[in-house]
Amino acid sequence: MADVALSRSSAITSRQSFLNPRRRRLITSVVLAAICILWVYPLVWMVSASFKSNSEIFAGGGLIPENPTFENFVRAWHEANIGAYFFNTLFVTVGSVLITTISAALMGYALGRRPFPGRAALFGLMLFTLFIPQGYTIIPVFELLSNLGLGQSLWGLMLATCGHSIVIFTLLFAGYFSQMPKELEEASRMDGVGPVKTFWYVMLPLSKPIIVTVVVMQTLQAWNDFLLPLVITLANPALRTLSVGIYSFRGEHFIDWGGMTAGSTITIVPVIILFLFLQRYFIDGLAGAVKG
Amino acid sequence: MSATELHISHAPAATRQGLAARIWKSRIDYLFLVPGLLIFGAFIVWPLIASEYYSLLTWTGFGAAKKFVGLQNYRELLQDEFFLNAFKRSFLFTLATVPLQMFISLVFAILLNNKLLKLSTLFRTMIFLPVVTPVAVIAIVIALMLSPFNGPINGLLLDAGLFERAVDFLGSPQLVLWTLAGVFVWKWTGVTLIYWLAALQTVPDELYEAAKLDGVRTWQVTVFVVLPIIAPFAVVIGLISAIAALNVFPLIQSTTQGGPFFASEVMEVFIFRIAFAPSGGMVPQLGYASAAGVLFGLAVMILTIFQIVAVRRARRKDPANG
Numbered sequence: 001m002a003d004v005a006l007s008r009s010s011a012i013t014s015r016q017s018f019l020n021p022r023r024r025r026l027i028t029s030v031v032l033a034a035i036c037i038l039w040v041y042p043l044v045w046m047v048s049a050s051f052k053s054n055s056e057i058f059a060g061g062g063l064i065p066e067n068p069t070f071e072n073f074v075r076a077w078h079e080a081n082i083g084a085y086f087f088n089t090l091f092v093t094v095g096s097v098l099i100t101t102i103s104a105a106l107m108g109y110a111l112g113r114r115p116f117p118g119r120a121a122l123f124g125l126m127l128f129t130l131f132i133p134q135g136y137t138i139i140p141v142f143e144l145l146s147n148l149g150l151g152q153s154l155w156g157l158m159l160a161t162c163g164h165s166i167v168i169f170t171l172l173f174a175g176y177f178s179q180m181p182k183e184l185e186e187a188s189r190m191d192g193v194g195p196v197k198t199f200w201y202v203m204l205p206l207s208k209p210i211i212v213t214v215v216v217m218q219t220l221q222a223w224n225d226f227l228l229p230l231v232i233t234l235a236n237p238a239l240r241t242l243s244v245g246i247y248s249f250r251g252e253h254f255i256d257w258g259g260m261t262a263g264s265t266i267t268i269v270p271v272i273i274l275f276l277f278l279q280r281y282f283i284d285g286l287a288g289a290v291k292g
Numbered sequence: 293m294s295a296t297e298l299h300i301s302h303a304p305a306a307t308r309q310g311l312a313a314r315i316w317k318s319r320i321d322y323l324f325l326v327p328g329l330l331i332f333g334a335f336i337v338w339p340l341i342a343s344e345y346y347s348l349l350t351w352t353g354f355g356a357a358k359k360f361v362g363l364q365n366y367r368e369l370l371q372d373e374f375f376l377n378a379f380k381r382s383f384l385f386t387l388a389t390v391p392l393q394m395f396i397s398l399v400f401a402i403l404l405n406n407k408l409l410k411l412s413t414l415f416r417t418m419i420f421l422p423v424v425t426p427v428a429v430i431a432i433v434i435a436l437m438l439s440p441f442n443g444p445i446n447g448l449l450l451d452a453g454l455f456e457r458a459v460d461f462l463g464s465p466q467l468v469l470w471t472l473a474g475v476f477v478w479k480w481t482g483v484t485l486i487y488w489l490a491a492l493q494t495v496p497d498e499l500y501e502a503a504k505l506d507g508v509r510t511w512q513v514t515v516f517v518v519l520p521i522i523a524p525f526a527v528v529i530g531l532i533s534a535i536a537a538l539n540v541f542p543l544i545q546s547t548t549q550g551g552p553f554f555a556s557e558v559m560e561v562f563i564f565r566i567a568f569a570p571s572g573g574m575v576p577q578l579g580y581a582s583a584a585g586v587l588f589g590l591a592v593m594i595l596t597i598f599q600i601v602a603v604r605r606a607r608r609k610d611p612a613n614g
Contacts, residue, residue, distance in 0.1 A: 021408070024510075028403055029411055036418040039478070043421060045444065046433045058442040099331070107328030116318035117311060122325075129336050131535050131596045135560035136589035137339035139346060139567055139582050144334060146354055163335025170328060195320050224426040226542035227560075231568055246428040247546050250435075257436060264429040275424045279417060286483060287490035 043268075050261035057257050072262035080253065082263045084238070085245035088154060092229075092241060093222040095158040100218045101211060104166055108173020109199050113185070126167045134164075134227055142231055152236045157229055161222050169214045172288060176210045177203060213285035216278045223271050242267040340589075347583035352575040365583035374554065375584055378562035381469060382588070385558055386537040388473045393533055394526070397481045401488035402514055416489075420482035427479075431546035434475050438462055462548055465555035472556055476543055484533055491525035492518070524606040531599040538592055559588045 049057045050072050051065045077083040111119060141160050142151060150156025180203070188198040204211075229241040240248065246263050253259060275282065347366070350359045369375045400419060404412040422430065437445050440458040449455050461471040495518050503513040541560035544550060550557030550565065557565070565571070567581035 025406065025409055028406070029409060032400075032403060032415050033411070036415050040418050040421050042433045042437050043425060046429070046436065049436065057436075058439075099327070103327035103331055106324045106326075107332075110321045110324035114318065114321040114324070116321040117315050125337070126332070129340065131592060132336065132340060133535075133539050133560065133585075133589055133592050135539075135541060135563045136343055136585040137336070138563075139578055139585065140339035140342035141335055143342070143346075143354060144338065151354075159331070160335055162331050166328060166331050167336065170332075195324075199324070220424055224424070226427055226546065227564070230545070231564075234568060243426045243428040243542075246426070246432065250428075250432060250546075257432075260432050261436070264432050267429055268425050271424050271426075272421065275420070276417065279420070283486050286486045287493075 046261050047265050049257065050265040052258060054256065054258045057261075072258040073266070075256075076249075076259045076263040076266065080245070080249050080259055080263060081240075082242070082245060082249075082266055085240050085242045086266065088239060089223060089241040089243075091154055092158045092161060093219055095155075096161040096222045097215055097218045099159070100162045100166055100169060101214050103162070104169035104214060105173050105204060105207065105211065106199075107166075108170045109177050109203055111170065112174035112177030113180075113203075114195070126170065130167055138227060138231060141228070145232070151232065152239070154239055157232045157239070157241075160228055160232075161225055164221055164225070164228075165218060169218070172210055172214065172285065173207065175288070176207055180206065209281065209284065212278065212281040213288075216274065216282045217285050219274060220271055220282070343582050343586055343589070346579055347586045349579035349582075350577075351579040352577060354576075354578070358579075361579070365580050366587070368580070369583055369587065374557070374562060377554070378557050378559050379588070379591075381557065382538055382540075382559040383591075385469060385473055385476075385540060386534050388470070389476050389537045390530060390533045392473075393477045393481055393484050394529060396477065397484035398488050400481070400485050401492055402518070404485070405489060405492045416482075416485065419485055422479045423482040425479070427542040428546045430475065430479055430543065434547065435462065438471065463552055465553050468548055468552065468556045472540075472544060472547060475547070476537065476540060479543070480533075480536060483536075484529060487525070487529045487532070488522070491522040491529070494525075495521050524603075527599060527603045527606050531596065531603070534595065534599070535592065538588075559584070563588070 044063065048063045048065060051068045051070075053067065053069060053071070056066060110116065111123065141163070145151040145156040145160060148156070150159065184202055184206075185198055188202060193201075224243060225241070226243050226247075229244045230247070233240045233244055237248070242263075246260070246267055249256075249260055249263055346358075348360060348362055350361050350364075351357075400415075403409070404416055406412065425433075437443055438461040440446055440460040440463065443458075445461075446455075446458040450458065459467070461467055499517055499521075500513060503517060539560065540558055541564065544556055544558055544561050545564065548556045550561040563581045563584050566577050566584065568576065570576050
């Protein structure tokens, strides 16, 4: 609409004054700012509701609570067990990030740089499985964990969470390692250093950008994961993660919106802080998926 | 690990002595693969194979006995209205969300790609926030926002006089799938935006400058120069978005659980219900659910292959990317 109005008036008056780039940038900024504020409004509204009493939430007041209260947080943390779920999620996230990053870096190094027999076949198999829906694999995954005695444990959840994106992460590492100059390995071979040491002392430190990307992406994935923790904790509520905890909270205390929004705020604050500080790496990782 | 042993144990029998020697020479490389292959094998390759086998069984719970029944599950599925509807809904949902999401994010990307726009990083971050928010939280936010009882959005619609009565966005069987499609687009546009921005990075700056010198308007540059250059990326972005839209389980399970009256039950919600959350005194039917999963996985795979062929073709047409 604005564009139409602009171009029409520019036809009548001097084109320069209306379409000068600075003015147009200003208009773009204002329109974008309005849209973006609307875009995040629901989340801001939720955080604001977590500081309101249950009666105030639906009273139609503004974003700033009239009588700010922390009661919702106390209730959510203790009565709804959000505190325990927080530490469950932290445990699963940290463990799966460690395992995934190390495994993907090792496998990516071999795939990206070492010409071992069977390499092309492994590449092909990985690409083939890139888009398998989770609904396809969840039953065997749960059966496997149960047979290993891990069907009702956070360790099982942690291991299975590693499987989600290991293929993508391995391909990211492989792509990165394969672009490094050949001289790196030749130099270390001359010095009599084996592949393990070369990997550990030369390659890994050089791949820091990919490591950070993988850590950030896997953290978000593990923290926000839903189907797998839901299935694993169906019979064992004490093991719930925050995502499943918030989901069950809604089923059990369906009128306590204050508690729910407080629990939600506790859930999103760590990931949002992580994202704000490290978004460059996350965005680089995503962008790599399209370019590759 | 099994792959390593396999190679080594078969190696002496191999007629080409060279292969065995090469494998033995690469033995350290296989060590690098061990942790990754264990995870990949256990949680990706094994489930792929096991699902096919499970789909041929009657199996009523993880502790229960398995009974081989051949293709009976598949025959029943093809006559199961719940399955067929869920299947249809999954693809309908994808058809509704992917073009919308790609269009909105493309517009954002073109606006934000302007290097002189000072706040563009801030705007990008804001659009991205719903992406990093867990779906369980999104479910609570939208239940509040869209509540027919004093929810802010209904308040706005009523105040504006657009509707006489509050709209029950999530409670109406006619509306629910479309409401969720809108929420889905809101949540995931940030990711597609990053994809488009990456695609726009491949457009050389000189093109914009040359066009400016020739007195060509910005929108003309965008439509006639920039869009054709980034068009090949559209197929990849479309594929990734379509796969994401087919995996919409978390959003739907946490908002409506497939309801009301199954009106938002997509494929994975159906599988979850049959396998893990049977209602009304039914037993879990793991074989039946596996068969549904296999059919769904096959459909996704066919879609993927179809699109990969399209990607290849698009790249071949464009010499810049060839």
